[in-house]
Amino acid sequence: MYTMNRKPTPINKDAALAHQAEMTRVIDTLAENYLQGKIRALKLAMTTLLSGGHLLLEDIPGLGKTTLALALSNALGLSFGRIQCTSDLLPSDITGLSIFDRNDNRFRFVEGPIFNNIVLVDEINRAMPKTQSALLEAMEERRVTVEGKTYSLPQPFLVIATQNPAEQVGTYPLPESQMDRFLITTDIGYPPEEMEKMIIRDGSIREDIRHIEPLVKKEEIEAAQRSAHEAVYLGDKVIDYIYRLTAATREHRYIASGISTRGGLGLAAAAKASAFLANRNYVVPEDVRDVVIPAGAHRLILKPEQEALDKKEVLRSIVESVAVPLA
């Protein structure tokens, strides 16, 4: 995967960004009308979608995780599936299973909820490890193999998993190696005071969300994904910056294991998507810095004696110590 003689990315430094305006309009519309105060999470979700990764929302229940996922899928005109994880959830509950059709006298494959464009996996840490790993495998491979037959998942494909960090009893917290599969991890946070009062006054908007008209077509999203991957130029200076950031995490005295190469790769992809959203066809160090905490913090493994520390804060201090390339 990381061979040195891979084909260089096409050097078209002035390529136009396809459907950039549409994608930003989705964010703006949602943020203005439905998801007030969640613009940061919304942007990160869009970044994840554009870079083809998956999103892990870590927050207490009731802050709009589901609303966010639902609104996004509706606005994008994508199919939406939801998995509520419990300790007795089986892998086949996610992937689907073959059932015997007596009419046709043969087995018929019934697709599970994972066969949707946007899949919300609620409280992923409640599922038992076997189910978790089946899910994560599907996320990575973008296909499902059931009883020797392989089924491709629909494109575009985005998993939004949620995890309640406060709850510990009866959960199977994702190990760090599994966390690495998520491109971006973020919290949603409480909305600002005014906003929260407004929400309390106007009531839940879950109903309104159902009536959001799709703002983009599926093909446009796919084109935008391609564009974010191919048309956004990642210069040597910024590559060096990303490298220095990851290297700094590996040398830090609080950290047992820093950002992996996959993490660096994800960081670059997220930075590209971020640049795409900023309507720029090249990556600047600020793009990297904007995504490094959500894309990097969950990949760090702190030393046992430092485990009480907040990974985000540790990473933030590292980012501050690395010089931005300016010349």
Next chain:
Amino acid sequence: MVKVRSLLDNLVFVVSLLGVLPVWLYLDLPTQVIFPLALLVGAWCDRKDHYFLSAMAATLVSIALFIIYALQIDRQNFVDPALNIGVLLLAVRLLTEKEGRHFLQIFLLSGFALAGSTLVTLHLAFLPLMVLLVIGVTSGLVLLCFYSDDPRLALDRKGFVRLLKMMFLLPSGALLLAIFFFFILPRTQHPLWDFLNPNSKTMVGFSEEVRPGAFSSTSTDDTVAFRAQAPEFDPNDLYWRVTVLDQMEGATWKRAELPSRTQPVVIGGTPVEVTIFPATAQEKFLITLDSPMAAQGVRYRRSSDGVFRFYRSTKRPKGYTITSRLNGQFRAERQLDPAPYLQLPQEISPRTRQAAQNLIASDLSAQVSKIETIKIFFRNQGLTYATDNLAIEGDPIDNFLFQSKRGYCEYFSSAMAIMLREVGIPTRLVGGYLGGTYNQLGGYYTVGEKNAHVWVEVLNDNNVWERIDPNLYAINASGSFLARSSFQLPTWQQLADAVDYYWTQAVITFDFARQLEYLKKGRDQLREWRRGEKTSWQLGPWFVIVPLLILAIYRLCKKPVRTEEKLLNQFRRIARNRAESSSIPHNIGLNDMVRRIGDNRAEEFARIYGGALYRDRTLNKEEIGKLRELLKGMQQNRE
């Protein structure tokens, strides 16, 4: 990790060594032994952190040593005891446990020792030692600051390198200032501390009297007598004329400066100009190249026999330029009284007199002149040039001519002059130097005291003083005596000598007069320049070359500033001013700065600049122009 304490200990060792090294040769024997021992034992004590000498005992020893040497001090003998006290106090201090002020004391005493070395020797080694000592002491002071703050401080590699950089920055600044002040601060015409050195150097080799047979051998050391800047000549033509000896008193030739009203006239020869730099202060006579006509750069009197005397004797060696005619001859005065040049004492051996008389009466004398006859006699006599095993009993001249037949220049010249005077030819001895070592690198001759020489001048039939060097008639002349007067040094020795020469030139002889000279020169040139005349600037080019050189070195040391960097720096400065902060942290990106400035132009700047930088291409001309314009706009907007 490097411990500051161990750094300091090592530095103390080096600094004390540097300070005492130049005076060590001049110390008393006990001190010579005690100091290195103290140095080694002290280093051992520092390492083991175990000291034999308690603070109290050290104080008592110091006081005792001080009293012992203080008793020896008097007006005649001040320097030696003072140096010994200093070095011994340093030795005691090295043996004791060291804390803050003790380090300072060691640095100070080492500095005193090095400074004191100039009272006993003006060796070139002073300069590098001083530079090293300044570096050592300033670094020591920096380390002490750290040490006094935290005695257990240890530095990692990075911190150590940074400290080293700072430690070298300070002394280089100090040394540059020292060079500046060396030229600027007014000098005294006489050495301030001269009274501390009453015993002036006695001249070896050259002497103002010639008395063959006074010593059984002459010593030949490598002391430099003088250096002469000149083109390279045939070394056999280099007769450096200092004095003329015309009177014999007993067996001793002396100078009785015969009365004369006329100035000497030189005929023949090729005109040359040489600049002479004596190594030591000259009391009476100028060193000139035979045959001298005039001198510049010094006040002098000229005798009719071609001897130049200082008008006033100088305390410091001083350079001057001599105009001569190489191989020229002095024409005798018209009314020269030959009698004084024929004077002979009573105690001349009969055998010598007889030999001279016989020569004149012989057949040979009928064919050639008397002078030639004497020359032939010397050539046939089988005399050997030698500096040892010389006869001192009886009549040395008689012994030299007829028995031992060994002698050096004084024997040869004295013997020939006596015989010439005996047969009625006016003769005088000329004392000076012969030959010299030409230094190709510096373009000058080095003439040592071992080149001291005496030769003969006779008044020939043309009424001209003719130079005869009887030493040339020795049977081993080409082997020993001529070889000694001129030989080539190996290159490294030439180089060392050249460095020593320039050291003397630039530093030792740099005095108030030279400063005034430069000042006057500068003023004159400035005046001429104001008049708008075309002048041949001598110092002028240096005013341009030196700053250019400094600039070039600075440029070389510094990384070349690219246009991008210049633009960026300007942009950063604007951002800094807008944010009213003293500096911008290195983790602030271009767009962050744009936010701080809050200006459309800044945004445009970031777009163009970042567009090039993060797309791996350089700015083109148009973009640079546009960026400059934007920067200008932002700056004006602020004002």
